[in-house]
Amino acid sequence: MLSWIDGCPADLLSIKDRGLAYGDGLFETIAVKHGRPSLIERHLQRLEGGCARLGIAADLNLVHRELLAFATQLGDGVMKLIMTRGDSQRGYAPAPNAQPRRILQGGPPPLYPSAHAAQGVRLFACQTRLAEQPLLAGLKHLNRLEQVLARSEWQDSDHAEGLMLDTSGRVIEGVYSNLFLISGGVLLTADLARCGVAGVMRAELLEQAPALGIPIVVGDLQMSDLQQADEVFLCNSVYGVWPVCGFMQLSWPVGPLTRKLQRTVLALLDIA
């Protein structure tokens, strides 16, 4: 496996790293095709925002150069960047001189069944709820036990993803995807001010949709909104768009707006 730490080939990390001790860091999972990272500007933008909110003094220009160089070596696949606050002594207080650490791992392209994108996926109904923490909401940080617990709830291959609600019962997202509804020609997705991960593909779709003549609404979604939706789909920055064809007793056709948005983002991932 191709992997670098702070720009040098390495696959072993200091056990003093705060990413291990406290999940004190962020990550980005980036599709790479023909040596080029997809949606790189959006990934960097989210990382920059996350570092600002957590107070991690990362050199984003250096990160950008490293991601490009790593992608060139990887060729085709998925690269994952973990940015931690670096080492520390015992205790939660970050050292004032902490050096953030960049960990890059490369892997092969994901082997999702082509039917996921073509015919759609079924959603598992996760019992694990997302806690409401505005200070961390939207960030792709390393505190991901809720996702680990949610993903542990099902093992069957009938469900490609799981639906997560927040502790107040709002419909938020998938375990590793964002969720969109289409109702009356309008694209709806959850407001992520209290919990959830603000995916880069979600951001891309929210920008693309109006240009395609599809109005967008970002707000609180209830289970009734899901029940009444005309189309439902998932997205992330690796697989693009997957239509959702079923959830519990509900089912949806793969609709025309889902297909339109799917085609649009396929081009961005260069997997058309």
Place this chain on the structure above:
Amino acid sequence: MLSWIDGCPADLLSIKDRGLAYGDGLFETIAVKHGRPSLIERHLQRLEGGCARLGIAADLNLVHRELLAFATQLGDGVMKLIMTRGDSQRGYAPAPNAQPRRILQGGPPPLYPSAHAAQGVRLFACQTRLAEQPLLAGLKHLNRLEQVLARSEWQDSDHAEGLMLDTSGRVIEGVYSNLFLISGGVLLTADLARCGVAGVMRAELLEQAPALGIPIVVGDLQMSDLQQADEVFLCNSVYGVWPVCGFMQLSWPVGPLTRKLQRTVLALLDIA
């Protein structure tokens, strides 16, 4: 620094470890004196409960033997055990054959000013609130960004600890301590069913107090309970008990029941 991974001297960890990727694990911080770990049974009991709740198949007998051997080598100080779910491939789903990993780090005894225990400490009023997540509440897991953010709120040495409320405004705990109030001769501490870390020293105090003739109540605490308390103190398994002498405009004397409980647990830590 003395450190072992899976029982062997090592200070470098696989970057595939899920402790790094997702904070997928637990930890224990244990005082060691004359080569003996303090409150070892309680630490192991909490770890066992945490592993059960997270579905980490740890060999607790092996952990017990390793902790004893490590403590013997350390002599005097603090040892930290991190137990992760081990390595994984990309994705939140734990591998069915994942091998949990034990990471042990030893350090010197903490250098807290003796005045903390003698005259008491002032609490900083943290703005960072604890999110309510019953599935993770009480666990000493590796998702600790809330504590990192809270501890980053103050740098002055006037405040030895910070007070954390939950997102509903209940009084919960310190950043690295549990909190106790004494009101009308009764010992009060927060119910940790929604958030917070169930400290081993908290468990010890809840067992010792009734034997000393001090009734206990575990329940929801409001700021008004803190304002009306006769005595306030903090505890953890490394320093024992610190009286709280001030918080914002409030102040408390170091009371007789705090001193009685402090003496009781000092003997357990062998730092009397």
